[in-house]
Amino acid sequence: MNKIVRGIICILIGLVIWFAPIPEGVKPDAWHLLAVFTATIAAFILQPVAIGTASIIGLTTVVITGVLKPGQALEGFSNTVIWLIVAAFMFAKGFIKTGLGRRIAYLLMSKFGDSTLKLAYTMAATDFIVAPFTPSNTARGGGIIYPIARSLCTAFGSEPGPTAGKVGKFLIFSSYNSVIISASVFLTGASNNVVVMKLTQELFGQTITWTQWFMACIVPGIVCSILIPYILYKIYPPELKNTPEAKEMAYQELISMGSMSRNEKILLLIFTGALILWATSSITGVDSAFVALLGLSFMLVTGVLTWDDVLGEKGAWDVLIWMGVLVNMAAYLAKLGLITWFAKLVAAQLVGISWVMVLVLVCIVYTFVHYGFASNTAHVMALFSAFAIVAVAAGAPVLLTAILLGVFANTCSTLTHYACGVSPIFFGSGYITQSEWWRHGFVLSIVHLVIWLGIGIPWMKVIGIW
Structure with missing residues (x-):
């Protein structure tokens, strides 16, 4: 299907909703906004144009058609949540530019990388450390x-093909x-998490703080971090179990990197300070977005x-555009009463069901x-509101529902080799076939469901999320 056909499909979806009979109890502006919003989400999924382009077209359409006033349509760009994501993208830039991310990985490998399983846990620990800021x-x-990970495979002579099983797969x-x-564990670990946070605020009037998300997810997240590499170790038992060369390789890489540069040291201080301020935001009262912007300010002033x-x-400016537009449309669907109407409709069908x-x-x-879907964000924008409303209408606690749906919008990325932006990178390495990815990805998705529902729900009760 070429882009023109996909574009026509998106437009037709919007037109069908726009001209369909408006249900009783729904304002015309709300219904017409739903038409534009749905067409824009369809464009996110079918991608006849770039996501940012689709957002700009949607933004222009709601104003030209009189659904929203110009000031209302642009309100999303003043949203602090979006600026939190923009600033956090800059932290990621700092980690990559200064080499601090690589240094953390090699430092951990030099200490714990003497077996293949330990290497996997080391890579998991590295990502866990860097995730709050990327x-x-x-x-x-x-x-x-x-x-x-790819350079380690090469170091052990494990390349796509006959030697893939040594350590690569x-x-x-x-x-x-x-x-x-x-x-899944950190609110700022993925931009779609912040979309969940903002939609929860707009739909239900409840805010998820950085600390609440972290505390809710840390225990099931650690269980996943321990269990899933071990499951994969059994699925893909590497031919090389002991890898003392990895410690030596990491040590040599650290030598070649030299001592920590001025910019790495500064970034480490900024990194630590931001993490402390985020964790204590309920005490200090400093907005999370401005903690991130404060960190960015220091990075700019110090030359990091x-x-x-x-x-x-x-990537940051792309997020600013599409998130500013889409989240604002979702917010106005709630303000114009469509969400309340839908919630009442669903609740009437769920009487008597736990x-x-x-x-x-x-x-x-x-x-x-x-x-x-080929995007976690498109998944959230298309489905979160409807699915969350269904659960909450049945009596499920708002924060529990929102966090779980936020988590599963990430863990579903195990399913396919196109599930999110980074999937094609790892799949493109050539170590894992498509059938292997889909088979084992399905198994891992079940593991995630069992852990997050079986451990996550009781844990969130213990800490007072619900």
Whole structure:
């Protein structure tokens, strides 16, 4: 299907909704906004144009048609949550530019890299450390984790093909899954998490703080971080079990990097300070976005990053555009009463059904629908509101529902080799076939569902999330 056909399909979807009979109790502006919003989401999925382009077209359409006033349509760009993501992208740039991310990985490898399984855990630990400041699986996994994992495979003579089983199959797939787990644990570990946070605020009037998300996810996240590499170790038993050469390789890499540069030391201080301020935001009252912007300010003033670096970080400005537009449309769907109408409609159909059962079923369907998506963010924008409303209408606690759906929008990335931006990078290494990825990815998705529902729900009860 070429781009023109896909574009026509998106437009037709919008027109069908626009001209369909408006249900009783729904305002015309709300219904027409739903038409534009749905067409824009369809463009996210079918991608006849870039996501940013689709967002700009949607933004222009709601104003030209009189659905929203210009000021209302542009409100999303003043959203502090979006600026949190923009600033966090700059942290990722700093980790890659200064080499601090690589240094952390090699330092851990030099201490714990004497077996293949330990190497996998080391890569997981590296990603866990860097994840709070890199809200992009592509930046973190593709820019830091993948290059190191791939170079380790080469060092052990494990290349795609006959030697892939030495360490490559296991280490590449394990490293990929570690990136997915870290994205789930930290609110700032993936941009789609912040979309969940903002939609929860707009739909239900409840805010998820950085600390709440972390505390809710840390225990099931650690269980996943320990269990999934071990499961893959059994699925792909590497021919090389002991890898003392990895410690030597890491040591040599650290020697070649030399002592920590001035910029690495400064970034480490900024990194630590930001983490402390985020964790204590409920005490200090400092908004999370401005903690990140404060860190960015220090990076710019000290020369860790230049303004050209900031201008060149296309991913951050791309997120600013599409998230500013889409989240604002979703917010106005709530303000114009469409969400309340839908919630009442759903609640009437769920009388007598346990909210726990509804929430479990919602999470399962929400996970496997991702076979039709190539973006975690598109998944969230298309499905989160409807699925969350269904669960909450059945009686499920808002924060529990929102966090679980936020997590499963990440863990579903195990399913396919096109699931999110970083998937094609690891799949493109050539170590894992498509059939292997789909088979084992399905198994891992079940593991995630069992852990996050079986351990996550009780744990979130213990700490007072619900």
